[in-house]
Amino acid sequence: MALKIYNSYSRQKEVFTPITPGHVGMYVCGPTVSGESHLGHARPYITFDVVFRYLSYKGNKVRYVRNITDAGHFEEEGREAEDKVGKKAQLEKLEPMELVQKYTNLYHWAMKRFNNIEPSIEPTATGHIVEQINMIEKIISEGYAYEVNGSVYFDVKKYAAGHDYGKLSGRIIDDLLETTRELEGQEEKRDRADFALWKSAAPEHIMRWKSPWGEGFPGWHIECSAMATKYLGPEFDIHGGGMDLQFPHHESEIAQSTICNHQAPVRYWMHNNMITINGRKMGKSYNNVIKLTELFSGNHPLLTQAFHPMTIRFFILQSHYRSTLDFSSEALVASEKAFKRLWEAYEVLQKLDVGAAVAGNAELDENINRWLAELEEFLDDDFSTAKVLANLFEMAPVINALKDGHLPADSISTATLKLMKERFKTVMEDILGLEAVSGADNEVLQGIMDLLIDIRKEAKSKKDFVTSDKIRNQLTAIGILLKDEKDGGMSWGME
RNA sequence: GGUCCUUUGGCCGAGUGGCUAGGCAAAGCUCUGCAAAAGCUUCUACAGCGGUUCGAAUCCGCUAGGGACCUCCA
Structure with missing residues (x-):
């Protein structure tokens, strides 16, 4: 039987054929570890965990890459470029990396509790600054990015002239170019649809790296392109993430990688819907x-x-x-x-x-x-x-x-x-990755329960219902349910 | 404003034009010392209007409601 996947890019279900038979490369956008994960975050990671498990079950060797975004994103592009991670860290009086570590640990803990299998590679954005800078340089040399005051922007208009920018998210480039909404600080960009590849860091910025354009930090979209390319190659099978990432994040990823590697990066785009x-x-x-x-x-x-x-x-x-x-x-x-x-x-x-x-x-x-x-x-x-x-x-x-x-x-x-x-x-x-909720995997507890069940059976056989009910009721009170079974047996479970 | 999606029984939710999705809740029955659990039975819906069709929840149009993206977001 053939696996069919709904490809967001083509907007239809397609038979899944890996680029290399028996091998699947899958990239999923991971969390920004500047805060605690919420229920909405649980969905993609559980969804793609099942995808990972099923592809493996079908006999594929899957390389599952899921990043950790631990470098700053823009709080609001065009306005004061703020490093989200850095900002919160200052508020909480923590070192940025301390904050990142704290939320990364919490995230890993939650993933484990969901019984999600760890990805094959979990790269961090801060660990791949060099790769990101290299990629930006390549895009500049290809003529699709320009530097202004220590920041680098991707030239969307030029890209759109020869490529289908907006196809993934169903957007029309002219509409984007004509957006009437005014944002401050747009003057650096040649066009409002352009997006940042590298941002020059203001003096108060904590997270900053040296680059050919001065000290700064990478733009929002480049990390995924750089890490996906590094670990999965210029073209890979599946890219997943939440629907809200389709635009501009994934659209931009396509543009960056296409210019850099001279081919579209992803065969199958998968997007999970939102929890409301x-x-x-x-x-x-x-x-x-x-x-x-x-x-x-x-x-x-x-x-x-x-x-x-x-x-x-x-x-x-x-x-x-x-x-x-x-x-x-x-x-x-x-x-x-x-x-x-x-x-x-x-x-x-x-x-x-x-x-x-x-x-x-x-x-x-x-x-x-x-x-x-x-x-x-x-x-x-x-x-x-x-x-x-x-x-x-x-x-x-x-x-x-x-x-x-x-x-x-x-x-x-x-x-x-x-x-x-x-x-x-x-x-x-x-x-599906489901597992038992309550454990009787504790031998001592199991032994005690066996004993109680034994006593209760004896009482019942003597029609001593006072004793048998006492055992059952008191266990119920502490959250253990006893069930009498047809054949005279008893089973128990935690609430 | 632009682009797109969505509207299913008390609730949550699957749904490929024709055949009971499923779960939870509720009611009755069976079993049982009493419970619990379990089993059986009942509850048959597709926003409204119009159209296409032998036949529509499923396709098309209009109307109404809800939502997403266009800015950080899973």
Whole structure:
């Protein structure tokens, strides 16, 4: 089966063919570590983690590059060029690199909790100043950039004359050139559509580097082009990021790399949509973000409780990555319950030991095989994780019914059961990256629970319900749920 | 103002012109010492109007609402 990816550049689904068979180069725009990550940031990294996992599952050797932006961006281009990282650092009375380290650590911690696999290479902007300067020099020598007062700008008008500037973001260059809005400090640029490759640093600027044009810092877009080129080559397979980066960031990346390397850098552009809150994009401009630390702790007015990273991962996977996804505490509660149910069914499945040589219920057996086969079809169809989960849910009642004896043990064949176990594990753990929420991986705790369950079983068999209820109620009070099962067994789990 | 997207049942959300997406919530039943869990059943929607079609949530047009980008943003 062929994987199809929706290419933002062509605006249609295309069969994915790697440049080098069996190898995939993928670049995803990483965070600016000048502040804490919020829920909106979780989406691209979870989305592209699944892309990474699935491409690997399909037998590709994937080089996944995701940068850390630790050098300054412009607070507002054209106005006083401010180094975002530097500015905040001064406010907080921290060394810039101390601040960068703090938020980088927090970001890594969150990524780990989401069970995201680390990228193959995680380059930093500050570690690639030389590469960026080299690239700018190349663009100047090609005649597509010019220097003014220690800053360097990309000549968009000249580029647009021979290239399709605006194709990715669906923009018309003439409209950009005619924008009426006035910004201060535009006079340096030959044209308002031009963007900075290098900015001369004001004296108070903390982050600054020597360059052929004087001391300054790199422009917003050049770091990604420089690092992508360095690690993935002049042309690579996939470039991902949030939809809000399409313009100007990605559009500019295309322009820079195309001039520098004489070819378009990216074969497939992938953009995830935004997470919204009350229908509005979650973002710092709207002042409506919920930080990941707040989500994990429940410490936010809009949250009714704390949410586990897996709940958030599941929540995100329940929608398609190109749709907006509306956040609410209720929606997360629903995801938490849904994930719990699915995961429990999955655990039951792995312990299930039923089946017959020939399925007793041919129709059911057939359905299961179809549901299982469809999992990969859905993933091949531009990573339709929502449909994958829906199919898995179709099988949950079957699993539970087999366990409870509502369905005869020989309803399905042993071959089907075996396939089911294998597919569930592959899809849920390896591809979707889901993992168990609460651990009974603590041996001491497990031992104590075994003991309590033993005592309770004894009490129950003597019809001593006072004792048995006491055990169950007190465990409930500390967040451990005991469930009596059909066969007289008991299972437990953390709230 | 320009460009583009979107509007699905109480809520969240899939949806390729014809066949019940799924989840959460709710109601009833079964099981159960009581619970919980689980199973079964019920709840059939596509903003409005018009058009194309044998047939439209799905295509086209208009109207209304919401949103994104055009500036830092995942």
